[in-house]
Amino acid sequence: xxxxxxxxxxxxxxxxxxxxxxxxxxxxxxxxxxxxxxxxxxxxxxxxxxxxxxxxxxxxxxxxxxxxxxxxxxxxxxxxxxxxxxxxxxxxxxxxxxxxxxxxxxxxx
Amino acid sequence: xxxxxxxxxxxxxxxxxxxxxxxxxxxxxxxxxxxxxxxxxxxxxxxxxxxxxxxxxxxxxxxxxxxxxxxxxxxxxxxxxxxxxxxxxxxxxxxxxxxxxxxxxxxxxxxxxxxxx
Numbered sequence: 001x002x003x004x005x006x007x008x009x010x011x012x013x014x015x016x017x018x019x020x021x022x023x024x025x026x027x028x029x030x031x032x033x034x035x036x037x038x039x040x041x042x043x044x045x046x047x048x049x050x051x052x053x054x055x056x057x058x059x060x061x062x063x064x065x066x067x068x069x070x071x072x073x074x075x076x077x078x079x080x081x082x083x084x085x086x087x088x089x090x091x092x093x094x095x096x097x098x099x100x101x102x103x104x105x106x107x108x109x
Numbered sequence: 110x111x112x113x114x115x116x117x118x119x120x121x122x123x124x125x126x127x128x129x130x131x132x133x134x135x136x137x138x139x140x141x142x143x144x145x146x147x148x149x150x151x152x153x154x155x156x157x158x159x160x161x162x163x164x165x166x167x168x169x170x171x172x173x174x175x176x177x178x179x180x181x182x183x184x185x186x187x188x189x190x191x192x193x194x195x196x197x198x199x200x201x202x203x204x205x206x207x208x209x210x211x212x213x214x215x216x217x218x219x220x221x222x223x224x225x226x
Contacts, residue, residue, distance in 0.1 A: 041222075042219060042220075043200055043218055044217050045217065046214045046215070088151075088152065095140065095157055095159075095164070095206070096154060096157070096165070097215065099153075100151070102151065
């Protein structure tokens with residue numbers, strides 16, 4: 001079993017829809033929870049990170065962490081075609097990041 | 110700041126050849142990471158340097174892989190001899206670590222797409 005499980009999709013939604021992404025994990029030592037966005041043929045870039053259970057908002061993006069269930073989510077409101085990318089969840093223990101497989105999202109205009 | 114710089118961006122080589130990938134981290138960052146990304150295995154950490162010293166090389170798949178960081182502004186990942194199963198995108202990332210505490214953001218370079226025929 002992988003440390004981090006993420007449904008690879010793909011996910012296709014119309015412009016303006018809410019995109020919902022999630023990951024589960026098995027390692028209780030993970031301290032920080034992150035979401036990276038990766039455009040085609042580019043390196044991943046950090047979108048959001050959280051430390052504790054609960055919600056964190058940044059513009060159209062909301063990250064949720066439920067440590068008791070070992071479950072994290074990312075919601076994208078009012079999705080735009082420019083949000084089309086692969087979204088990777090990542091979890092950190094000290095310096096080490098463990099990544100999910102990534103979910104490919106396409107937002108149709 | 111130019112961000113993390115990697116070269117070459119693309120490399121096509123034949124099985125058995127030596128391949129050297131290069132990385133220049135962001136100035137002032139003292140942690141450097143090499144990752145490999147494939148469809149089958151996703152993004153995997155190969156090796157981690159802190160202050161130019163290799164701290165964790167447990168992700169290096171075989172002895173054919175080696176990495177060096179001779180100074181704070183340059184690192185190489187070498188594969189010798191290369192094999193078709195080494196075909197992947199190799200990313201370098203850097204971040205800051207101060208007083209034993211890692212900062213969250215690892216800045217990734219654009220990657221080197223390696224194809225071994």
